[in-house]
Amino acid sequence: MNLLSQLSLSAKTHKDKPAFIFEGKETSYGELDVLISKFAAGLQKLGVKKGDHLALVLGNSPYFVISLYGAMRAGATVIPINPIYTPDEIGYILNNGDVKTIVTLDVLLPLFEKMNDVLPLAEHIISCETPPSDAGSGLDVSALSISTKLKSFTSLLATSVSEPEEVIQSEEDVAVILYTSGTTGKPKGAMLTHKNLYSNAKDVGSYLKMNDADKVVATLPMFHVFCLTVSLNAPLISGATLLIVPRFSSAEVFKLIKTYEATVFAGVPTMYNFLLQHEAGDANDLQSLRLCISGGASMPVALLKGFEQKFKVVISEGYGLSEASPVTCFNPLDRPRKAGSIGTNILNVENKVVNELGEEVPPGQVGELIVKGPNVMKGYYKMPEETTHTIRDGWLYTGDLATMDEEGYFTIVDRKKDMVLVGGYNVYPREVEEVLYNHPGVVEVAVVGVPDPNQGEAVKCFVVLKDQSLTEEGLKAYCREHLAKYKVPSSIEFLEELPKNTTGKILRRALKDQVLQK
Known part of the structure; x- marks a missing residue:
């Protein structure tokens, strides 16, 4: 049993039930299964073979769901990529990941046009149409040098048979390669x-x-x-x-x-x-x-x-x-959290x-x-x-x-890499952050270690305030009430917002790099 066979079983058991709802439109399990099969058949028609690498440069949409499972059904290995990465970041993953086929939004085609000379392996770029309101229709595709590689997602489905050739896959075959965020050095591709x-x-x-x-x-x-x-x-x-x-x-x-x-x-x-923090939210909403x-x-x-x-x-x-x-790990649902x-x-x-x-x-x-x-x-x-x-x-x-x-x-x-060593003592950023999150005037906080000539490293805080009257010394005094002396921040910097990745995770590394570059 694998994801594909289990999904096919879901399609038989729940044929008419909505698999997903997107912008008010329902797609049933039965419909999804057909779309996945058609996409798989379309890829095979393009020459995609078992083990070939296919990148998804897409946001949350039906395109992603259909492409993910369709590519796996065709025997391909899927490499999902953050669509707001820079050309350099995307280019590195495409080249390091030996990607032969790319599925992306039409609004991103100019980005791939710039990268064309560094994508020797990419044979096909499958373009997913966006509504005219999203500026997807104003692009003259024929003028692009990548036009010979372009295929339309919609056309691919429309001209495909509903049953792809069966691909025998082992449970040990690589289904997805996920590139880690690369907080240190280049991203690494985890083979799942x-x-x-x-x-x-x-x-x-x-x-x-x-x-x-x-x-x-x-x-x-x-x-x-x-x-x-x-x-x-x-x-x-x-x-x-x-x-x-x-x-x-x-x-x-x-x-x-x-x-x-x-x-x-x-x-x-x-x-x-x-x-x-949303002003209009109340308990009834959830x-x-x-x-x-x-x-x-x-x-x-x-x-x-x-x-x-x-x-x-x-x-x-x-x-x-x-x-x-x-x-x-997860907090069990049948015992106290x-x-x-x-x-x-x-x-x-x-x-x-x-x-x-x-x-x-x-x-x-x-x-x-x-x-x-x-x-x-x-x-x-x-x-x-x-x-x-x-x-x-x-x-x-x-x-x-x-x-x-x-x-x-x-x-x-x-x-392990974020631990701050102050005069031989271990300081865990989360411990300091927890204290400041308890302050009613603080919205967000991130703690990093910075070089210090006397202690080796010092604790530095970046804070987003709810109460703009708060001062650096006031927050330091608050920390002194709740933390050992060596854990108290040596400096606190106020920001309007903290840098985050696309999942919303605060990027301590970016803050530390910012300090070191000054």
Whole structure:
């Protein structure tokens, strides 16, 4: 069994049920299955063979869903790419990933025109039409030098047979290559097999009790592994309905949840913060939700409690990473949720906390979180040394520092690489951030380590204020009340907003680079 066979089963069982709703239009499971097959057949007609690499440079839309499963049904390996990346960033992934076929929006064609001379492997560019209001129709395609490579998504479907040639695929074949965000050095391509993706989607769906009555808000970026498994794969193999949101907007999310009586919402902490700060939001807007899921970054406890108090829903926090397809831990639904914890092992996955020698440490002690299970990647694409360093004796070394309590609940302390060493003392940015998030005048905060001639490193804070009358010295005094002296920030800088990636995760690395470049 894999995602494709399970989706076909969903199509037979729920033929007339909506698989997804996008901008008010419903597409049934039966219709989706036909579209996937037609796209697969169209790719095969173009010469796409088993193992060929196909990139999706798309946002949240039916195009993404159909292309993802259609490409896999044709035997291709899919490489999702953030459509707002720069030409250099996209070009690196396309070349490093040996991409032969690209599926993208017509509004992005000028970007690929600029990159044409550095894309020798790209044989086909499949263009997805956008509405005229999105400026997709004003482009003279025939004038582009890439016009010989262009194919229309709509035409491809219209001229394809409904049944593609069957491709025999092993569970160990690579289904998707996900490029990590590359906070240090170039992005690495995590190779996820059919087994990796299916096992995690099945286990997450089972753990979260997803079923055909669920309506899941898909507002996380589909090219990101969090959405891919939790808001796309798991719901579809469970027979649920996706409510596809093109881009996150607090007003749109509130409206969608209320209109369709959504039951599951998954987001990153920043999304929850935006919803909490939204002036028009109230508890009635979210009363249909049975489950709120947070991941992608640690959620400040003050934010979690503030959101739950206002909207009368419980947020269950989990943990994952691209290399693990991604979910490894989740707060159980049948036992008390622990605020600040990422929960316990999900089905079929084992987590443990180890020291520098790889030895498990006692409960409560900080160490590196490592993971084992059927969800762990095959390795990094064309990077055998990195693979050997990251996967040892079957265990995936996450690079995250964590603790485990006596009941098996894990808590992320911080990224190993983000820890600040002040005069020989370890300072975990999250600990300082948690204190400042408790201040009523603070909206967002990020902490980084910066060079210091006396202490080696010093703690620097970047803060977005709700109360503009607050001063740097006032916040330092507040920190001194709650933190040991060496953990108190040496400087606090106020910003109008913090840099974030497309999932809403705050980019500490960008802030640190900004300091170092001054």
